[in-house]
Amino acid sequence: MNTILLLFGGKSSEYEVSLSSATGAYQNIDRRKYNVLLCGITKDEGRFWLYEDDPQKIADGTWTDGRKFPLSVDLSNGTLSVDRDGTIEHIRPDAVLPMIHGKFCEDGTLQGLFAVAGIPVVGCDCQASAVCMDKAVTKAIVIAETGVRTARGIVVKCVGEACPDEARIKEARREAEAAFGYPMFVKPARAGSSVGVNKVKKPEEFARALKLAFAEDSKVLVEEAINGREIEVAVLEEGGVYTVAHPAEIDCGSSEFYDYETKYISDASSFYIPARIPEAAQEEVRGCAEAIFRALDCRGLARVDFFYTRDGGEIVFNEINTLPGFTPISMYPKMMINDGIAYGALLDRLIGSAIAK
Ligand SMILES: Nc1ncnc2c1ncn2[C@@H]1O[C@H](COP(=O)(O)OP(=O)(O)O)[C@@H](O)[C@H]1O
Ligand SMILES: [Mg+2]
Structure with missing residues (x-):
């Protein structure tokens, strides 16, 4: 049985989204196959804790009051140290599953930390994560290496x-x-x-x-400003084999654009899978997503976001997310589910390919 360290929280503006992603992952991971250890990262100080209390307290953030022990990464031999009231215990996870998003989570810093320790992490490595976090660097590579249009x-x-x-x-x-x-x-x-x-x-x-x-x-x-429909494509990579989902579309309704309020608070937006664009355009955008994923040297997973222009039906790359929202109702899993890959199976495949790295 493999031991997986499931990370949640994080010192980032997407802390709350992470609690939902991690709860979804914990509930759906095959626990006959994986021994799951939970690691919470606090929002204010970014402290790492091995969490050993009720997993249901993750979603509403009350996990911070639960039973937990300070966790640190040994910078060499693939182990983590847990401080159990003064007694140091070493654990050796087979892989890290980072159900966390944004700064210090998705930007390569954490991926670099675990790379130094020799522990595989699901998803992109340090370099690809850092590149994809920076929209300017990402666009420069997409322009240089793919023929896909980007906004001037x-x-x-x-x-x-x-x-x-x-x-x-x-x-x-x-x-x-x-x-x-x-x-x-x-x-x-x-x-x-x-x-x-x-x-x-x-x-x-x-x-x-x-x-x-x-x-x-x-x-x-x-x-x-690109006047277009917002299109997203989920890409899964396993040992150099790419699975590219059918695209999704986000309709921001009355909102001017897909801002914070529309993303997380209001219910103005609606989602369509597959996107309401012609079949030929769906195939084209899937091709663009794979080309971009490869050009940026991504691994495991990423959600590639585009616009489909209202006049002319042109595909314009916007940005890429290497740790996209991963609740069972997030766009990335929903696109994969639509293509026949269940949420639990998706997790299993992502973990499997990280361990095989
Ligand atoms: N060049 C652009 N043209 C039209 N809309 C844009 C453009 N850039 C950003 N937006 C709008 O702003 C939203 C958020 O911008 P985005 O680049 O995706 O950053 P974030 O990483 O915060 O999601 C997009 O989903 C889109 O609605
Ligand atoms: Mg975006």
Whole structure:
């Protein structure tokens, strides 16, 4: 029987989503086949705990009051140390299942930590995770290595205290106006959940949007707004064999775009699997998703997001998520379920290919 360390929580804005993803995974993982250890990471301090209390307390966040012991990674021999009230116990998981999202979870930092310790992690390695976390780097590779269209855009970097100053804001605005004009999207390069993302329709709105994006990251993308349907594609990789699901579509309803409120709070949005685009376009977008997944050297899983333009029916790559939401009703598992791969089987295949790495 293999021992799996299931990670949940995390010091990121997607902490709550992770609690749902991890609960779904715990409930559906084959526990006759896997010995599942739970590791909770607190939101405020990012502390790692081996959690040995009721798994039902994960979903609502009350796990932090439960029975748990400090966990640390030994930086060499594939073991983790558990401090049981002063007695150190070593555990040696066969793989880590990171049901966590966003910063310090999905951006390669954690993948690097476990790589140093010699413990396989489900999904992308340190480098591919870091590349995919950065929307500017991702786009550069997609442009260089695939023929897939991306939104025209500029990258604005800002380091230092008085940043961005008025001169820098004006310069960025002029550059974006000359390159593509309004409406534009302004967004942090390395964030998620639409935090810091804003649509800019006129010059007066630019400075505020740029400052909001810089509040999240020191690197910001300003892009032409693409008027299209939002299309997502789930890709599963096992030992160099790729399974690409039929695409899903998100309809944001009355919302201007797929912002935080629409993603997690309001029920304005609706989902369609398969996406309401012609069959030929579905095949094309699946091909684009696989090409992008390969170009970025992804492993295990990723959800590749696109637009399908309203006039012209063109496919435009938007971004990739290497640890997409993984609750049983999240888009990634739903696309796979639609193609006949049950949620539990999906977990089994992901874990199996991580152990085989
Ligand atoms: N260039 C763009 N054109 C049109 N809509 C965009 C563009 N960039 C972002 N959006 C909208 O903002 C949402 C969030 O942006 P996205 O790049 O996916 O970042 P996140 O990582 O936060 O999901 C998208 O789902 C889409 O609705
Ligand atoms: Mg997105």
